[in-house]
Structures are given as structure tokens and as C-alpha cells.
Amino acid sequence: MTVRLDVADGVATVTIDRPEARNALDAPTRESLAEALDEAEADDGVRVVVITGSEASSTFVAGADLTELRERSTAEQRAASELPRVYERVADCRWPTVARVNGHALGGGCELALACDVRIASTTAQIGQPEITLGLMPGGGGTQRLPRLVGPDRAAELALTGDPVSGERAAEIGLVLDAVPPDDLDDRVAALTGRIAAHAPDAVEATVDALRESARLPLDEGLASEREQFLEVFDGPNRREGIDAFLQDREPEWE
Template identity: 40%
Template sequence: MSSVSSATRVLLSKNVIFNSGRALSNTGRIKFYSTAPQYENIKVEVVGQKKNVGIIQLNRPKALNALCKPLFQELGKAVRDFDKDETISAIIITGNEKAFAAGADIKEMQNNTYSTNQKAGFLQEWEDVSNCGKPIIAAVNGFALGGGCELAMLCDIIYAGEKAKFGQPEINIGTIPGAGGTQRLPRYVGKSKAMEIVLTGNFIDAQEAEKMGLVSRVFPVEKLLEESIKLAERIGTHSPLIVKMAKQAVNQAYETTLKSGLQFEKSLFYGTFATADRQEGMNAFIEKRAPNFKNE
């Protein structure tokens, strides 16, 4: 996990603060209003017609949302809180127009040693995102580099603005990705492309990322968050219990053999027949009406 090279720092020297989130302005952009609990490095909001979508905006614009430890501690808490909240169906993690997150905070880790990393469990906070039971959507505008790219890959679905840039430039500063870049990237784009990205430190644009399968869809910059909220609301029309089981099944495909994955999927499929929501869903289909899921 790394920030960008010195040459790239010049490229990223101008910052743009993006207002994103709750209400639409006259220009159609979504404005973000932070609510309690108050954080220093992120903004948190609940949006959607049913108030069932949680948004977490990384908020270190002067540092291009560099992923320092305090930011990730706050991010982890916000994710855990949304995961426990039964009124929240899905979570969106976003940044601003200039950067989703342009890497790790290099100054913070510059003097780390092997022993201090081991003793402190460096990067341990990232597990809060990967362990979340609810779907997480990464809404990526601008740069998602190093740890920013790794954070996006921790999410379940990546939507990108048309000017987004992805990359793992750790090689430029004498290290390698440390939060899943070498492991998740090949699963998204294949070995050859992953090797090219990791070994060169080159960036890829949103269109190439979509073509490679790293990104699900690409939108105009000003439409990205709006479309991400629509996706989250669509997910929220389904049974939260069954959505969680479906997420577990898909994730299993990346973590085991096909044979084991098929058995895991079948076990979860059988398990849905022990839920009231499966019964309600099938009854509603047969009766040609909308289902009324109870998360049971």
C-alpha cells in the first residue's frame, strides 16, 4: 500500500473538494452534509428514499485522502456501525472529484520497521471493511492509487467516474502493495495485467478498468454518486438476510476451489429454505405481487 511517486505528486498538486451526498443542488450535484457522530477524517450520511443507504466520504482533501491510521480507524468504526444498523441495506464509500484515495500516508509509515509493523499489526484496521456483512459499493472519482485501489477492491462493487485512475505504484517507492493489491488484483484482471500494473506502477483509466473487469460501470463524474445510490437502493429492495448470504457465496468463489465453492453455495441455497423471506419471496412471485421481506 503506497502513495504516489514524487513525479506524480506534482501531477496531483491541485486539490478539488467535492460536495457529495444528500441533497441535489441546482447543478444536479449531490451535496454532502455530515451528521453525528462527528469525525475528523470522514463524513457520514444516511441517504435514499427509505433512508437505508449509508455513505462514508473520505475527507482529507488537502492530502488527496491519503489513508492514514486515524482515517482508517474512523472508517472501520463507521462501517461497523452501519453493519450493525438494521435500517441500512448497503454502504457506499467515496472520496471527492480529485481523489478517492491517492494512496497511503507515506510520512506516517516512513520510519516503520519490520518489527514495529509486526508488533502493531500494521494495516489490521482494513479487516473491518472486508469483514462487513452488508454490500459495500466503492464510488471512485479521481485517483484510486496504492491503498486507494486496494480499498476499492475491498468493496463488493466498484462504480467509477469517467476520469478515475487506478494503480498500484508502490514499486516507485521501493515497496510492494500490502493491503491486498497483489492478491485481489489478479482475481479481478488476471495474472498478466496484474503483473503489468504492479511491476510498472502505471495507472489505468476508468474505461480500461471496466474492460478488464476491475470496475462494474463507468459514469460521468457528476452522476457517479447518484448512480451508486440507485444501485444501493436497488439492493435494498431485497431481503437483507438473503443479500448477506449471496455476498458470502460470491466471496467464497475467490477464496476456495470450484468444488468447495459449489458445495458452499449449495449449503447456503439450502439454508435459504429455512428463512421466512425465502417463503415470502416465492409466495409473492406466484401471487404476482411485491414481496414484503422481514429480514427473517
């Protein structure tokens, strides 16, 4: 299997495991990744999803499968582009998504990380959009999501030079939330996901949806949507339990 799904304590970990190809995203791997997300969404115990590369590969995702791209015709590429894409599948996941960037995240790998809600990287990771060095351009959302994270100047530098940045530099420019030494990566990811998974599921789902809408809606529309989502959560099963637990100084029991 090129993609594994493990669920524990409310956290679904999706591991891309194709070490012989440095976890390159060929068609079967993209399909398996989408299926893993479907399974995670259907699990009532899941609250947050982590996407990472296998330890055997020491890579997050090295990019698209170049052999596949080399042999594909323009007509085939156009047809493929019209199919649902794994990047949007990640971006539309029911639960918050965290990219655990344990190594190279290049091209499609960078775009996969960009599609996640949060990115945490190893300081030794290499992150970038090198497509231009191959006579191509980013095609998985890089030209759209990158400027929203790092601003137009940084995005232009990354996409037009093709030069990657280290995990440490990525944190400095806002491309990732945090960069930590490789031995500390699991603890840093677990600290974040554990906090998210401890909260009420309806509040988590509504909050991440509202945060995503902020990137695609005008402010007035986003505020109107937030008000409606707030009322839905307010009317849900967990509002009184959360307040009562706080007032009684105990842990809440969410539905």
C-alpha cells in the same frame, strides 16, 4: 472527522473526508473507517455499503500516508501488519460493499477499492498501484486481489510499472464494473445500490458471503457451502413472502 457515515433507504455511505491529504489512509482514518463499518453493520436498516471520497477532495483515496510510512521503523511496521487491517474489514463486511471511485485510487486507495465487492468509477479517475516507484510493493492486498480481477498479465503490468489507468480503461480490463462521466457517477451508483437494497436482507447477506467464498474455496467446498446457505435462506422468514408477492404481483414486505 475524517470519515462520515450517512444512511438513507437501506444504503450506508461511508465518506473519507481528508482533503488536505487527498484522503490518504493514515492510522486515525483507517480506525475511523473500521468504526463506520461497525456502525453500518449494527444498523438493521442497512442493506449495502458505499465507500467513497469526499467531493471536496475530488479523490477516492490517494494511498497510504507517505509521511507515516517514511518515519515508521521496520519493527513498527511489522507490529502494524499484525493488527486487523481495514482492507480485510471491508472485504468481510456483513453487507455488499460498493466502491464509488470519484477520483484517484492509488496504492492503498486502489487496494481499498479492490477489497469492495463492486467498483464503479468516474471515467476521469486514475487507478493503480504505484508503490514500486517508491521503492516499495503493494502491501494491502494488491498482489493478491488484482490478479483475481484482471488476470496475472494485467496485474503484473500495473504492479511492476506503477502506471495508473483511467476509469474508462479500468472498466475495459475488468478492474471496475463500469466507468461513467463524473456527472453521472451518483446516478449509476444509486441505480445499483437501490436494486440491492430492495431485496430481502437475509438473501442479500447470504448471497454476498457465498460470492466471496468463491474466491477462496475450492469448487467442491464452495458448492457445499452454497447448499447450506441456500437452506438457511430457504428456512428463513422471507422465502414465502417473496414468492407470494411475485404471484400476487405486488411489492414484498421483507423481515
